[in-house]
Amino acid sequence: MLTPNERERYDRQIMIQDIGVEGQEKLKRSRVLVAGAGGLGSPIAFYLTAAGIGTIRLIDHDQVTLSNLNRQILHWEQDIGRKKTDSAATKLSHLNSGVTLEAIAETITEENVSELVRGCDVIVDAMDNLPTRYVLNRCAVEKKIPFFHGAVSGFEGRVMTILPGKTACLRCMYRGPFPQGKFPVIGVAPALVGVIQATEVIKYLVGIGKLLTNRLLIYDGLELTFTELTIHKNPDCDHCGSGVTTESQRAQR
Amino acid sequence: MAVKIHIHTTHRQYTNGLEVVEVMGNTVGDCLSHLVQQFPAIEKALFIKKDKLHNNVEIYLNHTTAYPNELMKPVKEGDEIHLVVMLAGG
Numbered sequence: 001m002l003t004p005n006e007r008e009r010y011d012r013q014i015m016i017q018d019i020g021v022e023g024q025e026k027l028k029r030s031r032v033l034v035a036g037a038g039g040l041g042s043p044i045a046f047y048l049t050a051a052g053i054g055t056i057r058l059i060d061h062d063q064v065t066l067s068n069l070n071r072q073i074l075h076w077e078q079d080i081g082r083k084k085t086d087s088a089a090t091k092l093s094h095l096n097s098g099v100t101l102e103a104i105a106e107t108i109t110e111e112n113v114s115e116l117v118r119g120c121d122v123i124v125d126a127m128d129n130l131p132t133r134y135v136l137n138r139c140a141v142e143k144k145i146p147f148f149h150g151a152v153s154g155f156e157g158r159v160m161t162i163l164p165g166k167t168a169c170l171r172c173m174y175r176g177p178f179p180q181g182k183f184p185v186i187g188v189a190p191a192l193v194g195v196i197q198a199t200e201v202i203k204y205l206v207g208i209g210k211l212l213t214n215r216l217l218i219y220d221g222l223e224l225t226f227t228e229l230t231i232h233k234n235p236d237c238d239h240c241g242s243g244v245t246t247e248s249q250r251a252q253r
Numbered sequence: 254m255a256v257k258i259h260i261h262t263t264h265r266q267y268t269n270g271l272e273v274v275e276v277m278g279n280t281v282g283d284c285l286s287h288l289v290q291q292f293p294a295i296e297k298a299l300f301i302k303k304d305k306l307h308n309n310v311e312i313y314l315n316h317t318t319a320y321p322n323e324l325m326k327p328v329k330e331g332d333e334i335h336l337v338v339m340l341a342g343g
Binding site for chain 1: 262263272307308309311313316317318321337338339340343
C-alpha cells in the first residue's frame with residue numbers, strides 16, 4: 001500500500017499507464033542489489049532511489065578520490081577520502097528518505113557473493129572490472145536472480161539483461177581473460193548506460209515493456225548511434241551451459 | 254562474396270577513419286584477412302596471433318553473434334560484419 005506522501009511523490013510515474021499504483025507498489029516491495037557506487041552505480045542508484053525501489057543494497061569497497069568526480073556524481077568534493085558507501089548513503093537518503101538503503105563497504109568475492117545477494121530480487125552490474133562481473137554472473141545464474149549488465153569505456157557503452165535459465169548470460173560471450181587497467185571514460189557515457197540499466201530494472205520489476213534479453217545494446221556517444229546485436233545462449237558456457245552443475249544440484253547429491 | 258565490415262571506434266585509426274570497409278571472402282576469416290590486406294595496421298588490434306582473435310574482440314555477423322568459431326562462419330553477398338570490443342569499465 002502506498003502512503004499519501006508516496007502517492008504524491010510518485011504521482012507522475014503512477015500516471016504512466018504501464019505503471020499505475022500497482023506497478024509502484026511492486027517497486028516498493030522490491031530489493032535491488034547495485035554492485036558498485038561509481039560511474040555506473042551513481043546514475044543507477046540515483047534513479048532507482050528516485051523511482052521508489054523499496055530497498056537498495058549498494059556495495060562498494062572504495063573510497064572517494066578526486067579522479068572519480070568527472071563521472072561518479074554520487075560523490076562530491078567534500079566526500080574525498082570518505083567511503084563511497086557512506087557518501088552514497090548521505091545523498092540517496094536526502095533524495096528519498098522512503099527508500100531503505102543497505103550500504104555495504106565490502107569487496108565482492110566468490111566467498112561472500114552468495115551472502116551479499118541474499119534476499120535480493122535483482123542484481124545490477126555497476127562494476128569496473130570483468131572478473132567481479134563474472135563472480136556476480138555466476139551467482140546470478142546459480143540462484144536464478146536477474147542480472148542487469150552494463151559496461152563503458154570512453155564514449156562507448158553496452159547493456160544487456162540476463163534472465164538466468166531463460167536467456168544468454170554474460171559468460172556466454174566469454175573468450176578468455178584479457179589485460180585490464182585504468183580505463184578512459186567521460187561521465188556522460190556511464191550516465192547514459194546506467195540509466196538504461198535502471199530502466200531495465202524498473203521494467204522487469206513492474207513487468208512491462210520488452211527487455212534487452214539476448215540483445216546487446218551498444219552505444220557510441222561519438223557517433224550518437226545505438227546498435228542492437230543478438231546474443232545466443234551458449235550451450236558450452238561454463239556458467240549456464242548444459243554441462244554445469246549448480247550449487248543446489250551439488251547439495252542434493 | 255562482397256561483405257561490409259563495420260569497424261569499431263577504437264580501430265578506425267587503422268582504417269584512415271573509415272567506419273565501413275568493403276571486403277571480399279567466403280568466410281568471416283577470409284573477410285578479416287582482406288581487411289588486414291587493405292589496412293595491415295589493424296591486424297595487431299584484432300589478432301593475438303594468426304587465426305586467433307584477441308579475447309576482447311567480438312564478431313557479429315548480420316547483427317548476430319558469430320561466436321564460437323567466428324572465423325569459420327560462411328558469409329554471403331551483402332552480409333555485414335560488426336567488429337566490437339568487449340568493455341570492462343564502470
